[in-house]
Amino acid sequence: MYDLLVVGGGAMGGALAVGMGGAEGGPRSIAILDHTPAKAQAIASMLPAGAAVNTLEPAEVYLLAVKPHHMRGVLSSLPVGAKAISVAAGVRLEQLKSWAPSGCEVVRAMPNTACEIAAGVTAICGDENDGALIARAKELFQLVGEVFVIAENQFDVVSALSGSGPAYVFLLIEAMQEAGITLGIPASVSLDLARATIRGAGMLADSKRVDPRSLRLAVTSPGGMTAAAIAVFEELGLRHQTLAAVKAAAQRAQVLSAHADE
Incomplete structure (x- = not known):
């Protein structure tokens, strides 16, 4: 056995x-x-x-x-x-x-x-x-x-959040790489930078075990570069898009359940 x-x-x-x-x-x-x-x-x-x-x-x-x-x-x-x-x-x-x-x-x-x-x-x-x-x-x-x-x-919600979650992070890495390429950084360097940044930020969030908002504010000086980027994310509705994406994944799980008996 x-x-x-x-x-x-x-x-x-x-x-x-x-x-x-x-x-x-x-x-x-x-x-x-x-x-x-x-x-x-x-x-x-x-x-x-x-x-x-x-x-x-x-x-x-x-x-x-x-x-x-x-x-x-x-x-x-x-x-x-x-x-x-x-x-x-x-x-x-x-x-x-x-x-x-x-x-x-x-x-x-x-x-x-x-x-x-x-x-x-x-x-x-x-x-x-x-x-x-x-x-x-x-x-x-x-x-x-x-x-x-x-x-x-x-x-369904947990599955949408953590089960599908790695794909969301990979998409962010793609987007960061593409931004770097568009702004003049070689593709391989841009990808390495994006990967290392996501890895480091995740490790930092895990080690600190504090509210992620606190970590974000710690590196977001008023009027600085990071603040300018965060303002664009907020203006374009990153939080709303994330909620909509997770909700769509959870709803898809419900559809899969309905068709599983077929």
Whole structure:
């Protein structure tokens, strides 16, 4: 029996398998199942005790990293009494449990791709009877970053904020690089500057553990360069755009849930 069987070798499934498998104290044996065997083999080759499998072999925990519209078929194929963690966006606990065979336990998790470098953020939720599996899921995801156990009615917003969040940061890096290029800095230098700035600011915010507004004001001298830039962001509605973007992502999760039964 494998300690962990990851179903789905896409970006998220691969990141979790590599992150958990490479962590100290992680699962001793991990199997990867994907509809493209070569993809499963490639991920397994990066693990100290990884294996590519073609069927749902016995496992202590099944980590289901498939698209929402594939989740029903995967869950219904699990063995009776299996323990499963779904990372599919928008698919509710009620739906997941109704698709699983008798005696199965299922909880939800929403990680982000920074789990691959043990810097991820994961939200977890389950029913009141899922305490043991929630605890096991928390142990697994703490191998690859920070974990927050939340109520399911908050899950769509948390998924939109932290699950999709890395993409927002990558977009900001793109925009900063493009601004540098437009204003005369070579592309490679502009990209390095943007990456290093985002990395440093994130590390500073994490180490200080204070209100980010305080950090912003500390580097925003009245009438200075930074103040001029911040004024433009505020004038163009950065806060409103961010709220609208997160809201759109959360609403998309609700649409995915509605179509998951189809």
